[in-house]
Every structure is written in C-alpha cells, then in structure tokens.
Amino acid sequence: MSLQFLADGLLMGAMIGLGAIGVTLTYSILGFANFVHGEFVAWGAYACLVIAGLIGLGLGIQAEPLGPFSIGWVVLLAGAAAMVFTGGLALALDWLLFRRLRRHGNAIVMVMASFGASMALRSLLEFLFSSAPAYFSQEIQIAVPLGLGVRVTPDQMLMLGLTAVLVVAMHLLITRTTIGRSMRAVAENPHLAAVAGIDVTSVIRKTWLIGGALACAAGVVSGITVQIRPFMGFDLLLPMFAAAILGGIGSVPGAVVGGLIVGLAESMAVQFVGAEYRAAIAFLLLIAVLLVRPAGLFGRAEA
Amino acid sequence: MTARVVLSATEIVAGYEPDLPILNGAGFVLREREIVTLLGPNGAGKSTLIKAVAGLVPVTSGTVRLGDQEITRLPAHTLIRRGLGFVPQTENVFAAMSVEDNLLLAAAILPRDRRAARVAAMYAMFPDLAAKKSLAAGRLSGGQRQMLAVARALLVEPKVLMLDEPSAGLSPKIVGAVFETLQQVRASGVAIVLVEQSVRAALAIADRAYVLAEGRNRHEGPAPLLRDDPIIAHLYFGGDPVAAP
Amino acid sequence: MLDTVGYLAFFLTTALSYGLMCLGLNLQWGQTGLFNVGVAGFAAIGAYASAMLTTPAGNHWGGYGLPIFVGWIGAMLASGAAAAVIGAITLRLRADYLAITTFGVAIVIQLFALNAQSVTGGAFGIGFIPRPFVSLAEHALAFNLANLALVAAVTLIVFLALERLVRSPWGRVLRAIREDETAARSLGKNSNSFRLQAFVLGSAVIGLAGAVQGHFIGFIAPENYLSAITFQVWAMLIIGGSGNNKGALLGAILVWALWSATGAAMTAIFPPEQQARAAALQIVAIGVLMAAILLLRPRGILGEQVTVSRHVDAEG
Numbered sequence: 001m002s003l004q005f006l007a008d009g010l011l012m013g014a015m016i017g018l019g020a021i022g023v024t025l026t027y028s029i030l031g032f033a034n035f036v037h038g039e040f041v042a043w044g045a046y047a048c049l050v051i052a053g054l055i056g057l058g059l060g061i062q063a064e065p066l067g068p069f070s071i072g073w074v075v076l077l078a079g080a081a082a083m084v085f086t087g088g089l090a091l092a093l094d095w096l097l098f099r100r101l102r103r104h105g106n107a108i109v110m111v112m113a114s115f116g117a118s119m120a121l122r123s124l125l126e127f128l129f130s131s132a133p134a135y136f137s138q139e140i141q142i143a144v145p146l147g148l149g150v151r152v153t154p155d156q157m158l159m160l161g162l163t164a165v166l167v168v169a170m171h172l173l174i175t176r177t178t179i180g181r182s183m184r185a186v187a188e189n190p191h192l193a194a195v196a197g198i199d200v201t202s203v204i205r206k207t208w209l210i211g212g213a214l215a216c217a218a219g220v221v222s223g224i225t226v227q228i229r230p231f232m233g234f235d236l237l238l239p240m241f242a243a244a245i246l247g248g249i250g251s252v253p254g255a256v257v258g259g260l261i262v263g264l265a266e267s268m269a270v271q272f273v274g275a276e277y278r279a280a281i282a283f284l285l286l287i288a289v290l291l292v293r294p295a296g297l298f299g300r301a302e303a
Numbered sequence: 304m305t306a307r308v309v310l311s312a313t314e315i316v317a318g319y320e321p322d323l324p325i326l327n328g329a330g331f332v333l334r335e336r337e338i339v340t341l342l343g344p345n346g347a348g349k350s351t352l353i354k355a356v357a358g359l360v361p362v363t364s365g366t367v368r369l370g371d372q373e374i375t376r377l378p379a380h381t382l383i384r385r386g387l388g389f390v391p392q393t394e395n396v397f398a399a400m401s402v403e404d405n406l407l408l409a410a411a412i413l414p415r416d417r418r419a420a421r422v423a424a425m426y427a428m429f430p431d432l433a434a435k436k437s438l439a440a441g442r443l444s445g446g447q448r449q450m451l452a453v454a455r456a457l458l459v460e461p462k463v464l465m466l467d468e469p470s471a472g473l474s475p476k477i478v479g480a481v482f483e484t485l486q487q488v489r490a491s492g493v494a495i496v497l498v499e500q501s502v503r504a505a506l507a508i509a510d511r512a513y514v515l516a517e518g519r520n521r522h523e524g525p526a527p528l529l530r531d532d533p534i535i536a537h538l539y540f541g542g543d544p545v546a547a548p
Numbered sequence: 549m550l551d552t553v554g555y556l557a558f559f560l561t562t563a564l565s566y567g568l569m570c571l572g573l574n575l576q577w578g579q580t581g582l583f584n585v586g587v588a589g590f591a592a593i594g595a596y597a598s599a600m601l602t603t604p605a606g607n608h609w610g611g612y613g614l615p616i617f618v619g620w621i622g623a624m625l626a627s628g629a630a631a632a633v634i635g636a637i638t639l640r641l642r643a644d645y646l647a648i649t650t651f652g653v654a655i656v657i658q659l660f661a662l663n664a665q666s667v668t669g670g671a672f673g674i675g676f677i678p679r680p681f682v683s684l685a686e687h688a689l690a691f692n693l694a695n696l697a698l699v700a701a702v703t704l705i706v707f708l709a710l711e712r713l714v715r716s717p718w719g720r721v722l723r724a725i726r727e728d729e730t731a732a733r734s735l736g737k738n739s740n741s742f743r744l745q746a747f748v749l750g751s752a753v754i755g756l757a758g759a760v761q762g763h764f765i766g767f768i769a770p771e772n773y774l775s776a777i778t779f780q781v782w783a784m785l786i787i788g789g790s791g792n793n794k795g796a797l798l799g800a801i802l803v804w805a806l807w808s809a810t811g812a813a814m815t816a817i818f819p820p821e822q823q824a825r826a827a828a829l830q831i832v833a834i835g836v837l838m839a840a841i842l843l844l845r846p847r848g849i850l851g852e853q854v855t856v857s858r859h860v861d862a863e864g
Contacts, residue, residue: 033644035585035651100843108583111644112782113842115585119779120835123828130825178411181400185408188397191359194379195389196455197412234775238655241648276663283652287637290649294641 002149005271006264011156011225013263014163017256019218019236020243021170022211028187028250029207030102032110036093037215037240038233039121044086044216045223045232046125049134051085052078068154070139071224079220083213090212091205093117118234125230133227159221166217167256170210174252179206187250235279239266242282246289248296257297261285306334308368309494310356310387310463315365317355324363325351327518333463333494338485340497340505340526342535343515349498350392352515353465356496357389358382369463384412388456392467392498395452398441402432402451405440409455425454428487446477450484457488464488465496470504482508506530557692559808560801564696564703565761567800569781571706571793572753578791578852579714580746581726583643586634586650587754587781589657592773593630594623594755595762596661599674602763606676608669616678620759627755628748635747640740654778661770673769677762695764702760703797706753710793713749722746776831780807783838789848798850803834 019041026034052075064072097117101110143151174180185193186203194200215233222232239262246261247254262282269281289296310333318324326348333339341349354360356367358379367375369387382389397405406425410418426433429450435443440451449469456464466485470478478501486508489495499505506512506526514522514535522534529535569587576582584590598619600610634653638646661668668674679685681694713719725739762768780803788799810830818826841848 033648035647097839097843104846108581108643108647109842109846111583111647112786113839115647116779116782116786116835116838116842119776120832120839123831123835126828127825127832178407181404181408182411184400184404185397188399189394191379192391192394192397195357195359195383195391196409197380197383197459198408199378199380238648238652241651245645245648277659279659280656283649283656286649286652290637290641290645294645 004150005267007146007150007152008270009264009267010260011152011160011263012266013260014160014256015218015221015225015259016236016239016243016263017259018163018166018221019215019240020247020255020259021167021252022214022218023240024244024247024249024251024255025183025207026211027244029183030098030110030204032107032114033241034211035111035114035118035237036090036121037211038235038237039118039125040086040090040212040215040233041219041222041236042125042228042230042233043089043121043219044082044212045219045228046129046134047085047216048075048078048082048220048223049136049228051081052136065137065139069158070137070141070155075136075220075224079217082220083216086216086219087209087212090208090215094205094208118237122230122234129230131230133229134223135227136224153225156225159225162217163221166214167252170214171252173210179203183207184250238279238286239263239282242286242289245286245294245296248298251296251298254296254298306336309333309335309370310496311366311368312352312356313366313368315352315355315367316363317351317360317365318363319360321361321363325360325518326355326365328365329515329518329520330365331496331513331520331523333496335494336489336492337511338489338495338497338509340499340509340512341515342499342502342505342512343521347515348518349515350467351518353389353467353496353498354391357387357465359389383456383459383461386460386462388459388461388464390452390456390464390466390469392469392471396440396443396448396455398439400440401437402440402443403436405451405455406432406458409458412459421458421460425458428457429454445473446480449473449477449481453481453484453488457493461493463494463496465498467498468500469497470499470501478504502535503530554689554692557689557696559804561692561696561699561764562761563801563804564699564797565757565764566781566784566804567797568699568703568706568757568760569754570785570788570796570800571703571710572750572757573781573785574750574790574793574796575710575713575746575753576750577785578793578796579719579726580722580743580750581643582639582743582747582750583647584650584747584750585647585775585778586652586654586657587778588773588775589650589654590627590631590751590754591758591761591777592654592657592661592768592770594627594758595768595773596668596674597626597755598623598759599677599762599768602678603674603676606669606674607666608674609667616680616763619763620756623755623759624752627758628752631748631751632744635744639743639747651775654773654775658770658773661773668770671770673767673772675767677766677768679763679766699760699764702756706756707793707797710753714793718742718745779831780834783834785848786838787841787848789850789852791847791852792850795848795850799848802849806837807834 023037055074066072141153143153145151182198182203190200243258243262244255247258266278266281312330314328315326316324317326329352343349355362406422469481509526512526512529576584601614601622602619603611604613605611638649680698684691784799784803789795814826
C-alpha cells in the first residue's frame with residue numbers, strides 16, 4: 001500500500017494547523033469562537049492573487065517561476081503584502097463591529113456577529129470573483145518521488161517549509177517576547193493584565209493583526225497547493241476549530257498538532273472510506289475530544 | 304505629621320452599575336512612608352474603594368490624586384507607569400505562566416536595559432521565588448503566590464502600593480511573613496494602603512486606619528488608638544448595629 | 549388581482565414556514581441563550597424524516613406512504629432526538645462549543661444527504677412528497693390559500709404553545725439561566741437539564757418547519773440546506789426581536805419580503821449569466837443589516853417581551 005496518504009495528510013494538516021493558530025489565539029485572547037477566521041483565509045488568498053496581478057501589471061513583467069516551483073518571487077512578495085492587508089481587514093472588522101459589542105461583554109453575541117459577518121464577507125467574495133476557482137499559476141508541477149511510493153511536488157515542499165518557519169516563529173513570539181507574554185496574560189486574566197500595566201486594547205489589536213496575517217498565510221498556502229475559491233475558508237473552518245479545540249484553546253503547539261491530527265485523519269478517511277465524507281472527519285474528531293477531554297490535549301482543565 | 308500626601312481619594316462614588324453605587328463618598332489620604340489600612344465589615348466597600356482608585360471600578364464622582372496629578376478615571380494599565388501599584392485579592396498572579404514570565408511581564412513597562420536588574424532585585428528580595436523561576440505560578444504555595452504578586456508590583460518601583468486582603472487564605476505564620484515584608488517595603492520608601500479583614504494584624508503594622516461602613520467613612524485615627532477604640536470593638540467584636548435593618 | 553392574492557398567499561406561506569423556524573430558534577436563543585448554528589441541519593432532518601415517512605416507495609429509505617401529519621410528528625421526533633444527542637455532549641461545556649458543534653452538525657447532515665444515496669436519494673433529493681390539498685392543485689388560488697391556512701394554523705398552534713410555555717414557571721427558569729450564569733450554576737446539573745429541554749424542543753419545532761416547507765414545495769434536495777438558510781433564520785430572529793415570539797414572526801415576514809424584493813431586483817438588473825453571482829449580494833445586504841441591528845438595536849424591532857408568569861398574573 002502506498003503511503004502517499006500520509007504525505008497528503010501532513011500537508012493538509014500543516015495548512016489546517018497554520019490557520020488554527022489564529023483561531024486559538026483569537027479564541028483565548030478575545031474570548032469567543034470567531035467564525036470570520038475562515039473568511040480571513042479566503043480573503044487573504046484572493047488579496048495575494050490580486051496584489052500579485054497588480055505587481056505584474058505595474059512592472060509589466062511575466063512572473064518567472066522560481067527554480068522548480070510553479071510560483072515566482074512576485075507571489076511570495078504579494079503573499080507578504082496580503083498578510084498585512086488581511087491583518088488590516090481583521091482590525092477594521094474589530095473596529096466596526098466587535099469593539100462595540102465587546103463593551104456589552106456578551107461573548108455569544110460576538111460569536112453571532114462573527115457568524116453574520118462571515119456570511120457577508122464570503123458572499124462579497126463570491127460576488128467579486130464568482131464561485132469559479134482561480135489559480136496562482138498555470139505551471140504544471142511534476143511530483144518528485146520520495147520513496148515508499150510517496151510523491152510530493154516542489155510547491156508542496158516549499159509550502160511545508162514556509163509553514164514550519166511560521167509555526168516556529170509564532171511559538172517563539174508567544175513564549176519568548178514581551179508581546180507574547182502580554183497576549184498570554186490577557187488570555188488568562190485581562191483585569192490583572194491591566195493592573196500589571198498591559199494595555200489590553202493594544203494587545204487585542206495585535207492579536208487581530210497576527211491572527212488575520214496567519215489566516216492569510218494559510219489561504220496562500222492552500223491557494224498555491226490546491227486552488228483559490230470563495231468557499232475555501234468556509235471549508236477550512238470546521239477543521240480549524242477542531243484542531244484548536246483538540247490542541248487546547250490558547251496553545252500554539254497544540255493548534256499545530258491538532259491540525260496535523262485532523263489532516264492525517266482526513267486523508268486516512270479519503271484512503272479508506274472515500275473522499276465524499278472527508279468533511280465529516282473534523283466533526284467526529286471534535287465530538288470525540290469534547291466527550292473525552294474537553295480541555296484538549298495541551299489545555300488546562302477549566303471549561 | 305506634615306509629610307507630603309502621595310495618594311488621596313476624596314468623596315468617591317463608585318460601583319459596577321451607575322444606579323447602584325457601592326461607595327457613597329468614601330475616601331482616604333496616604334502620606335509619604337505611611338501604612339494606612341482600610342477596615343470595615345464585609346460589604347463596607349473597602350475593596351471597592353482601592354479597586355476604584357486602581358481604575359478597575361467605574362467612578363461616578365469624586366477625585367483621586369496621585370502626588371500632584373489627578374488620576375480619576377484614568378485607564379487601569381496607565382497607573383502602574385505613574386507609580387501606583389495594586390495587588391488584587393484573588394487571582395493575583397498569572398497561574399499558567401512561569402514565575403519568571405510573571406516578573407518579565409511586569410518588567411515590560413521599564414526601559415529595556417533595566418528589566419534584568421529589576422527582576423534580579425526581586426529574586427534577591429524573595430529568594431523563595433528565585434528557586435522556582437521556571438515553575439508555573441499556579442503551582443506555588445499560597446504564601447509564595449502572595450510574594451510573587453507583591454514582587455510583580457514592586458518590580459517597577461512604585462511610589463504607592465495598594466493591597467487587597469493579602470492575608471486572605473494564608474496560615475498565621477505566612478501572614479506574619481507577608482506583613483514583615485510589607486514593613487520592609489515601607490522602609491524602602493513605598494507608602495502602602497492595606498485593605499484587611501484581620502484587623503489586629505493590620506493595626507499592628509499600620510500608622511493610621513480608616514473604618515468604612517455602607518460605602519462611607521465611619522471613623523479614622525492613628526492605628527495604636529484604634530486598637531482599643533470602642534467603635535472598632537463594636538464593629539468587629541460586638542456585632543454591627545449599622546447593618547441591622 | 550387574483551394573481552396578486554395568490555402570490556401573497558404563496559409568499560406568506562413561505563414566510564410563515566420560516567417564522568416557524570424562528571419560533572424554534574427563539575426558544576433556544578431568545579429564551580435560553582443557546583446559540584444554534586445548525587438550523588439548516590435540524591430543518592433538513594425534519595424534512596427528510598417526514599419525506600421518508602410519507603412518500604411512496606422510492607430510491608431512498610422509507611417510503612411508507614403515511615399521512616402527512618404522521619410525517620410531521622416524525623419530523624419533530626427525529627430533529628428532537630438529534631438535538632438531544634448533540635446537546636448532551638456540548639451543553640455542559642462553554643457556550644460557544646454549542647455553536648461550533650451545531651455548525652458541524654449542519655455540515656455533516658448536508659454531506660450525508662448529498663452522499664448517502666441509498667438513504668436520502670443523494671443529490672437529486674426526494675421527490676413526490678405529498679402536498680396538502682393536492683386535490684386543489686388545478687386551482688392555483690384555492691390551493692395557495694388552503695396551504696396558507698394550514699401553515700398559519702400550525703404556526704398559530706406552535707406560537708400559542710410557546711407563549712404558554714414562556715409564561716410558565718419552566719420559562720421563568722430558562723430566563724433565569726440565561727440572565728444569570730451564577731444562578732444557573734447554583735442549579736447545577738438541573739440547569740443543564742433545562743437547557744437541554746429547551747434545545748430539544750426548539751430543534752423539534754425547527755424540524756417541523758423543515759417538514760412543512762418540504763411538503764409545501766413537494767420535493768427536497770441537499771442544496772436546500774446550506775448554511776445560508778441558518779443565516780437567514782438568524783437574521784429574521786435578530787431583526788424581529790429575539791426573546792419575543794411575535795418579533796420572531798415579524799422578522800420572518802420582513803426579511804423574507806426583503807429577500808424576495810431584492811431577488812426580484814437582481815433578476816431585473818443583472819443579465820441571466822450573472823444572477824448566481826448577484827444573489828451573493830443579497831446575503832451581503834442581509835448580513836450588513838443583521839450587524840447593524842446587533843450594534844444599534846440589539847433587542848431587534850420589537851424588543852424583548854416583558855413576560856410575567858401566569859402565576860403572578862393571576863395574583864396581580
């Protein structure tokens with residue numbers, strides 16, 4: 001039997017994990033399950049597509065693919081710009097909507113508002129770009145055999161590498177820096193954080209910025225290795241929630257491990273059950289973890 | 304007794320809901336190098352008073368001054384930068400974070416080059432904490448937690464330290480150690496406001512005391528005199544006629 | 549003129565079937581504070597259950613050809629049972645886990661409806677669902693009016709039953725749980741049991757609404773139960789006034805009117821090949837309206853009803 005499904009699951013899981021970091025951070029620091037996170041993924045991918053197109057247009061160049069990859073430096077540059085854009089989008093949404101609702105202090109109203117906003121943002125994307133899939137590149141990728149029947153495209157390897165770099169960077173940010181400590185402090189006890197001199201509002205803003213940027217990164221990775229669709233974020237939402245809860249809300253390594261578990265389980269389901277039920281796997285894992293260990297693998301028992 | 308006033312709260316009306324004030328004009332004055340304690344029966348509003356001063360309870364009217372600056376209604380997180388430290392009663396450390404991270408977090412408002420020195424100074428002052436740098440604060444003993452909470456506030460060298468019932472939940476021996484620490488803190492030049500339930504221990508180290516009831520000042524005076532005061536005796540040891548219907 | 553009356557009857561029938569869903573959701577959210585993002589899923593369970601019970605044998609499960617009202621009871625039981633399982637797992641956890649799991653439930657049910665062909669008929673769904681008053685089908689106006697009368701009667705019965713419940717001591721406990729988490733916690737296990745009851749009952753009503761819709765249209769398919777339905781029903785409840793059964797019905801009629809009107813406008817403005825795309829704008833408009841209501845008038849148009857329990861009513 002080919003072990004290809006393990007490689008596929010790992011790739012899928014890395015992508016889910018990258019998105020789930022943003023979910024787990026916003027969840028623990030802002031205190032609510034943010035349904036807009038999926039839309040940040042999709043908006044990030046489209047933003048990257050548009051920015052790459054604009055750069056190409058502005059410089060009048062055809063983006064040459066880099067080495068064995070299907071994409072060139074233009075897409076990578078556009079990806080960085082799109083991360084800033086999506087972080088800004090998250091901030092704007094907070095300013096327009098969540099900031100005002102936060103004053104009432106009812107978390108579940110924020111969940112509801114995020115649900116409404118996610119529908120609106122997704123539909124706007126569908127209106128602007130239609131529901132037809134888009135691609136970063138028309139290049140055809142040749143999968144490289146890695147042994148044991150596993151074949152991986154250069155793009156997939158590049159994306160896996162980029163994801164790993166982002167995950168390690170996030171982990172260091174959270175555990176070793178002042179902003180990371182402030183974020184953990186606000187997540188645990190916002191009042192005490194304020195007493196200790198932390199500007200909670202500013203930490204919330206930074207959390208949106210980081211969460212949005214990471215969602216965008218997940219969207220770009222997904223766009224490069226699969227395709228770009230208005231529903232790509234919606235489809236990732238349940239796996240991302242499952243990964244964040246599986247890993248324990250607030251834990252960055254937990255979100256990544258949770259993402260890998262969900263990704264591997266999905267690809268195993270595709271291998272052994274059939275592709276049509278793939279989307280149910282995240283749900284089953286979610287139910288299982290809520291039944292057995294609601295605080296998640298790395299979480300503190302509190303909920 | 305003409306030492307400079309470092310903190311004053313005057314005629315404070317405050318509460319979580321505007322229509323239901325818990326405080327109805329309470330206040331206190333704290334002078335340089337003083338320990339002032341706020342006493343009163345449960346529900347008198349003494350904790351609410353220092354929380355209002357710390358910016359954690361909305362103030363409807365009244366004035367809070369730190370030194371010669373008015374700080375009424377300033378956001379809580381700006382006060383520690385101005386030299387006003389506050390140690391809450393419960394959940395006063397970040398339990399999921401290590402002792403070291405708790406201190407580094409507090410140090411973040413200092414200039415970069417002073418942070419390490421101040422953290423080291425706190426370890427020198429509280430050797431127990433130095434031995435448990437990388438332990439999660441939630442796993443410290445009750446007394447060590449209280450020390451960490453105090454260290455977190457002292458690290459940034461405040462002019463004034465306010466503590467909300469630091470003795471709560473601690474054994475008498477540990478309470479003794481905590482209060483001894485507070486006296487050292489005062490000796491180092493920090494003025495202290497202490498809200499306490501354990502009246503005798505508080506009066507033993509305080510210079511002056513205020514007695515609150517129903518959100519107002521009922522009585523005040525030098526601590527040694529209050530120890531034998533009939534009103535205190537009445538409020539604490541003989542039942543509380545004020546609270547009766 | 550008759551055309552207008554017929555259309556109005558058709559419009560109101562659809563609006564009221566959504567209103568029925570809003571009533572179920574209002575019991576969960578408005579009265580108990582439970583955030584259910586799986587409205588589409590529970591409506592689908594009801595619609596499929598009723599269809600399986602009432603259709604003639606076909607290429608799906610069931611096909612017992614039972615009377616419509618049996619199908620509707622089956623719909624309530626099936627949706628209620630599904631809610632009981634989900635609720636038992638999630639209601640004891642933090643509030644937004646219910647949102648996430650019900651979101652997942654809706655996805656999985658839609659997936660199942662789409663792929664379990666031998667059970668649900670797959671992508672083509674189930675047809676030949678018996679329509680009430682089918683003997684009148686020749687006469688469109690009479691048919692539409694008769695159906696309106698039936699749906700209105702069902703809605704009225706559910707409305708009155710819920711109003712009675714809300715004013716009962718049971719309803720008072722639900723509101724206490726919603727308003728005061730501490731009080732809820734002091735009730736302990738009991739509070740979870742009350743929330744579960746409200747969740748199951750509300751989902752049963754949503755299932756009934758799904759079945760009513762299915763029988764009115766005569767066929768159901770998986771694509772009818774996407775998250776857009778959940779979103780519409782939520783918008784109806786928020787706009788009309790959560791915590792208020794009259795508001796739930798008002799919201800359903802208003803939002804459905806807005807939806808129909810913007811739909812007609814899109815058809816007029818955009819060329820046929822752009823219409824799928826333009827329909828997305830309708831959702832954007834409703835989403836913005838919902839956010840605006842949440843910000844500016846969080847209790848909706850009618851606001852929460854001041855409910856006095858019958859017990860107190862009788863005394864005063």
